Structures are given as structure tokens and as C-alpha cells.
Amino acid sequence: AAGLNVQLFDKSRGSGGRMSSKRCDVGDLDLGAQYFTARDRHFVEAVRQWQENGWLAEWKPALYQSQGGQLSLSPDTQQRFVGVPRMSALTRQLLGDLPATFACRITEVFRGERHWHLVDADGQSHGPFSKVVVAVPAPQAVALLSAAPKLASAVASATMEPVWAVALSFARALDTPVEGCFVQDSPLDWLARNRSKPGRAVGMDSWVLHASSAWSRQHLDLPREAVIEQLRCAFAELLGCAVPEADFALAHRWLYARPAQGHQWGALADADLGLYVCGDWCLSGRVEGAWLSGQEAARRLLEHAA
Numbered sequence: 174a175a176g177l178n179v180q181l182f183d184k185s186r187g188s189g190g191r192m193s194s195k196r197c198d199v200g201d202l203d204l205g206a207q208y209f210t211a212r213d214r215h216f217v218e219a220v221r222q223w224q225e226n227g228w229l230a231e232w233k234p235a236l237y238q239s240q241g242g243q244l245s246l247s248p249d250t251q252q253r254f255v256g257v258p259r260m261s262a263l264t265r266q267l268l269g270d271l272p273a274t275f276a277c278r279i280t281e282v283f284r285g286e287r288h289w290h291l292v293d294a295d296g297q298s299h300g301p302f303s304k305v306v307v308a309v310p311a312p313q314a315v316a317l318l319s320a321a322p323k324l325a326s327a328v329a330s331a332t333m334e335p336v337w338a339v340a341l342s343f344a345r346a347l348d349t350p351v352e353g354c355f356v357q358d359s360p361l362d363w364l365a366r367n368r369s370k371p372g373r374a375v376g377m378d379s380w381v382l383h384a385s386s387a388w389s390r391q392h393l394d395l396p397r398e399a400v401i402e403q404l405r406c407a408f409a410e411l412l413g414c415a416v417p418e419a420d421f422a423l424a425h426r427w428l429y430a431r432p433a434q435g436h437q438w439g440a441l442a443d444a445d446l447g448l449y450v451c452g453d454w455c456l457s458g459r460v461e462g463a464w465l466s467g468q469e470a471a472r473r474l475l476e477h478a479a
């Protein structure tokens with residue numbers, strides 16, 4: 174928006190990061206962020222604009238909670254938004270025609286005499302650049318900050334927790350009114366019914382289950398099949414209805430899903446060097462925090478460029 178030339182690199186095949194959606198035979202599944210809320214007024218305004226553009230819609234699930242094995246309705250007045258027709262649609266729209274190189278893992282960020290250069294996992298270099306913004310989970314950012322040891326050590330203090338996500342699809346819809354559920358006292362901490370989200374295909378009855386970070390940490394190296402089975406059992410116990418073997422199942426391990434602690438950093442920078450670091454872990458560990466942190470990095474970069 175400020176008119177600078179920007180080049181984006183991402184190790185994934187597409188945009189979205191932890192807001193990405195997996196394209197499967199059973200439809201698109203949001204395996205990471207399930208929905209997002211908007212509380213900061215700047216983000217509220219951005220969300221209003223994106224909604225007007227048709228990039229996202231409000232999700233109003235039949236919301237439940239489960240505590241001590243007791244399932245109960247838990248309606249509230251909180252507005253929750255999802256990208257349509259899949260979560261990552263929002264990032265595709267925001268990216269627009271910005272030059273982006275996907276499937277490109279940056280392994281080194283180094284400063285020459287006047288400019289920055291990047292090296293990717295294939296040994297190819299990219300640049301020169303006048304400034305670099307590192308916008309990845311904190312533990313992955315540290316390796317890219319060797320040019321600024323103080324910055325690297327601040328970032329290293331932000332630790333992140335894993336989350337196992339499992340998707341289960343059933344040809345015959347499960348006999349339950351639940352569409353979203355906050356879970357306590359279980360290996361799970363969240364579950365959502367895909368077809369209840371706006372703009373999703375109504376084919377199979379697909380569910381996304383998230384394990385708690387505590388369970389995920391304890392079962393980090395469990396084989397995928399075992400993760401699916403253990404979380405399917407927890408799901409069946411929670412719903413209290415018959416849950417047959419799924420017709421389709423997958424498990425995805427998010428190693429750096431959520432920050433272990435909240436910070437109020439906004440964004441971090443060595444402005445003299447022209448190196449900026451941002452991400453959800455600088456703020457709230459949510460989509461809103463990621464957006465606000467990116468905005469703050471951009472603000473500081475432009476302030477220094479003026």
C-alpha cells in the first residue's frame with residue numbers, strides 16, 4: 174500500500190501458513206486456525222472491508238462446551254469469522270499479484286556491504302534487498318537472525334507449543350447437533366463440523382479435531398494412525414453418539430502452533446540494519462495478533478524509510 178516493491182518467500186506450496194486449508198478428496202479442510210475474532214478497532218475495520226469484498230463470512234455454529242465429560246450448549250454473542258470458501262482464501266486475496274516464490278525455504282539471511290541477501294535450501298541466493306521482514310514462528314525465526322544477535326536472543330525467549338490436528342470424514346452424517354465445541358478435561362481442546370462453516374461443500378460430514386497442547390507435547394512422535402485413533406475415541410466419548418470408523422482420516426502435526434506465553438512486543442526490529450521480525454507470537458497468538466504484528470512491523474519500517 175505504501176508503494177514499496179515487496180518480494181515474498183514461503184516454504185509452503187501456497188499461502189496461509191497456520192491459516193492454511195488442505196485440499197482433499199472430501200473437500201477443503203481448515204486444519205489450522207478455525208475462525209477468528211476481531212477486537213482491535215483497526216482489525217475490526219479490516220475485517221469489515223474483507224467481509225464487504227466477500228473474502229470472509231461470519232460463522233455462527235451451534236456452539237457447545239465439554240467439561241468433565243459433560244456436554245452442554247454454550248451459545249454466546251461473540252462474532253467469529255472464516256475465509257470463504259476456505260480459510261486460506263483470505264490470504265490468497267490479500268496476496269493479490271504481489272511477487273511470491275513458494276516452496277522456497279529460506280535458510281540464511283545475511284547482510285552484504287549495503288544490502289541483504291537470502292539463501293534458500295537449494296543454495297540459491299535472492300536479492301539484493303534493502304530491508305527484510307522475517308514473519309515466521311519464533312523458533313524458526315531465530316535461525317534467520319544471525320546478523321542481529323540481540324534480536325535473535327529476544328526472539329529465542331518466545332517458545333511455542335505443538336498441536337495435533339485430525340480430520341475425520343463420514344459418508345453418513347453423525348447424529349449430533351454439535352457444530353463447534355470448546356473442550357476441557359480431554360485429550361481434545363476443540364472440534365468443529367466443517368459443513369457448518371459458510372461456503373463449504375456439503376458432501377461428507379467432515380470434522381476437525383484439535384488436541385490440547387499438553388496432549389500434543391506428550392504424543393509428539395506418536396505415529397499418525399495412533400493419533401487418529403486416540404483422538405477419534407476421545408471424540409466419540411465426548412459426543413456420546415455412535416462414531417464409526419471414518420471413511421477418510423488424516424493427521425497433521427503443527428510443531429509451532431501457539432505461543433507458550435503472551436507478549437506485548439508488537440513487532441521487533443533492528444531498524445538501523447533494516448531487519449524486522451513479526452508474527453502472532455509478538456502479541457496474542459491469534460490471527461488478529463498476527464495481522465496487528467505485521468502492521469506494526471510495516472509501520473516501523475516505513476517510519477525508518479522516511
Ligand SMILES: Cc1cc2nc3c(=O)[nH]c(=O)nc-3n(C[C@H](O)[C@H](O)[C@H](O)COP(=O)(O)OP(=O)(O)OC[C@H]3O[C@@H](n4cnc5c(N)ncnc54)[C@H](O)[C@@H]3O)c2cc1C
Binds near residue numbers: 182183278279280308
Ligand atoms: C491448530 C491451530 C489452530 C488455531 N486456531 C486459531 C483460531 O481458531 N483462531 C485464531 O485466531 N488463531 C488460531 N490459530 C493461530 C493462527 O493460525 C496464527 O496466529 C496465525 O495464522 C499466525 O500467522 P503468522 O503469519 O504469524 O504465522 P504463520 O501462519 O505461521 O506464517 C508463517 C509462514 O512462514 C513460512 N515459513 C516458515 N519458515 C520459513 C522459512 N525458513 N522460509 C520460508 N518460509 C518460511 C511458513 O510456511 C508460513 O507460511 C491456530 C493455529 C493452529 C496451528
Ligand SMILES: NC(=O)C1=CN([C@@H]2O[C@H](COP(=O)(O)OP(=O)(O)OC[C@H]3O[C@@H](n4cnc5c(N)ncnc54)[C@H](OP(=O)(O)O)[C@@H]3O)[C@@H](O)[C@H]2O)CC=C1
Binds near residue numbers: 249356383431458
Ligand atoms: N489450537 C491452537 O493451536 C490454537 C488455538 N487457538 C484458539 O483460537 C481461538 C481464538 O481465540 P479468540 O479469543 O479469538 O476466540 P474466542 O473468543 O471464541 O475464544 C477464546 C477462548 O474463550 C473460551 N470460550 C469462548 N467462547 C466460549 C463459549 N461460548 N463457551 C465456552 N468457552 C468459550 C475458550 O477457551 P477455553 O476453552 O475456555 O480455554 C476459547 O478458547 C481460541 O479458541 C484459541 O484456543 C489460538 C491459537 C492456537
